[in-house]
Amino acid sequence: MIQTVRGVHDILPVETPLWQLLEARALAIFGQYGFAEIRTPLFEKTELFARAVGAATDIVEKEMYTFADRGGDSLSLRPEGTASVVRTFVQQSMHRQLPWKVWYRGPMFRYERPQKGRQRQFHQIGCELFGPAGPLADAELMAMVMRYLTDLGLQASLVLEINSLGCPDCRAPYRDLLIATLRTLVAHLCEDCQNRIERNPLRVLDCKRENCRATLANAPSMLDHLCAGCANHFSSLKTHLNHLGIPYRVNPFMVRGLDYYNRTAFEVTSTGLGAQNAVAAGGRYDGLVAQMGGTSTPAIGFAMGMERLVLLLNRETTLPSSTDVFLATLGERGENAGLLLAEAIRKEGLAVELNLSGGSLKSQMKRADRSKARFALMLGDTEIEKNVVIVKDMTLGQQQEIRWSEAPVFLANLCRVGP
RNA sequence: GCGAACGUAGCUCAGUCGGUAGAGUCCCGGAUUGUGAUUCCGGUUGUCGCGGGUUCGAGCCCCGUCGUUCGCCCCA
Structure with a gap:
């Protein structure tokens, strides 16, 4: 018997109505905010992901499905959605028609060990917003995510966490300070964190081990070292969220895995998903368009894991009969x-x-x-x-x-x- | 890439000390004519994941392998 390959699953007819519901709500709600759907290719030149996601990230280093086509080009199945959308933005010169608001849905591919809520072919719904640089855009985007999730009836088990990662100007000095601090604490950190100090010091803050967390309780926080611009941005964002009545938690330890983020980072997590508890995550990536060769344009976006939403919905949702x-x-x-x-x-x-x-x-x-x-x-x-x-x-x-x-x-x- | 647990009927699972494999459910049929769910009766279902080893004999013990799950890592 030939079976599906590891980490890849059929979505059977008993489940598809739920998936259709998720997509229909995305179409309706994102449409209310002025987002239109975009469909980009499932594979791209490997170089696109290497440059956009970051050559040193786990995703690019060891998780991509990469192959040579018959012409010899190195291609990769997309591991995430933002890189392709940014490529489209640059390729189509969309900086002339700002703001540009798009959402996408579809399969992504990462070669990882499967576990609950994590497959090798998985599905995301995501949004990208190009043009606006101010915190108003950040707040509206988060309002949209929360509206979407609330509309599905999930708000009870969810928490919105926000943080600021600063900008290149303030992150570099902070990073140096953090490294210096970590070096003094090195003896109290786990092996993984010791390795991270030079490679990716911000990640140390995100370690889940009790010992590391306790050790780092008094480590310098990015939030205390933001430049004036970043600090204002972050504080305006919080004001907007307060006005909107959207509950959130500031988590100075939340770090993004992908290289392209700056300033606002956010994550919606759920209890009840085990270790893979992020339902939605995103942030601002003001430098990426320029880095990819386009006219410098600020942008912000997020993605949601559909398998994880389905896991949360499955418990209570009952679907009506399809036969009259x-x-x-x-x-x-x-x-x-x-x-x-x-x-x-x-x-x-x-x-x-x-x-x-x-x-x-x-x-x-x-x-x-x-x-x-x-x-x-x-x-x-x-x-x-x-x-x-x-x-x-x-x-x-x-x-x-x-x-x-x-x-x-x-x-x-x-x-x-x-x- | 690392660690652990688990693979027995379509599904959920039992299987004692090693002695030729079971239950529930589902499905099919019947309980006088052409009427569903409850009830009753009857019936089918297996390379015990796969390959080796130990043994007179392996679902059970040992080794390997594949797969699933959970965690680490990472991430949606």
């Missing part, structure tokens, strides 16, 4: 008439499941029951002689004969009124 009417037939005449009657009812907008597999009336009624249809129709020789069909209300258990010609409208009216 099940049509049971007996005999060849019944089948032939049923084929036509089903079409006539569908023309009234109802979902009809026509029995296609024969069987006794009893077994067909079982199928009707399983389909969760509100009405079961029965059509055999007796009914055909009289030009009627039996309509049975499956919840009440009552049935009546209805003329063929009147059945579609009759059923449509009942279903429109609701159960």
Whole structure:
């Protein structure tokens, strides 16, 4: 038996309605904020991700699906969505039509060890906003994320965390200060953190080990070393969030893994997802467009993990039946008439499941029951002689004969009124 | 890349001290005519993940391998 490859899963028909719901809500809500959908290729030149995401990141160093095509170019399946959108922005000279607001959905690929909420092919919904440099954009974007998640009924288990990563001007001196501090504490840090001190000192702040956290309790915070511009930006953002009534928590230890972020970083986490607890994450990347060869344009964006949303939603969400009417037939005449009657009812907008597999009336009624249809129709020789069909209300258990010609409208009216 | 647990029917799982594999569920059929869910009766279902080893004999013990899950790392 050939199976799916490790970390890659089918999304089966019982799950797809939930996925469709997530995407439909994104379309509706992001649309309210002026975002339009963009669809970029699933693979790009490897160099794009190396430059945009950062050549020294784990994603680029060891997690990309990279291959040479027949012409010899090095290509990679996209590990995240922002790089491609920025490429499009530069390629299409979108800096002439600011602001540019887009959202995307689709599969991403990373070669990681699978665990709960983490697959090798996973799906993200993300938004990118190009142009505005001020904290107003940051606040509106977060309002949009929270509106989306609240609309799905998830707000109870979620926390919005924000931080400022500073800008190149203030981050470099802070980084030096942090390294100096860490060197004095090196004996109290775990092995991983000791290695991080020179490579990625900010990451040390994000260590989850108790010992490291305690050791770092008094380490210098980026927030205390922001330049005036960054400090104002961050404090305005908090003011906006307060005005909006959006609860948040400042987390000075939150660090972004991707190189391109500056200033605002944010994350929405959930209890109830185990170790992979980030549901949405994003931040500002004012320097990336210029770095990728475009006209310098500030930007901010975020991405959400759909598998993780599905995990959270699955617990409480129950989906309505997709079938209004099940049509049971007996005999060849019944089948032939049923084929036509089903079409006539569908023309009234109802979902009809026509029995296609024969069987006794009893077994067909079982199928009707399983389909969760509100009405079961029965059509055999007796009914055909009289030009009627039996309509049975499956919840009440009552049935009546209805003329063929009147059945579609009759059923449509009942279903429109609701159960 | 590292660590741990687990792989038995479509699904959820039991299987004692090593002695030829079980339950529930699902599915199918029946309980007098052409009527679903409850009830009752009957029925099907397995390379015990795979490959080796130990043994008279392995679902059970040992080694390897693949897969899943959880954690580390990292991230959505």
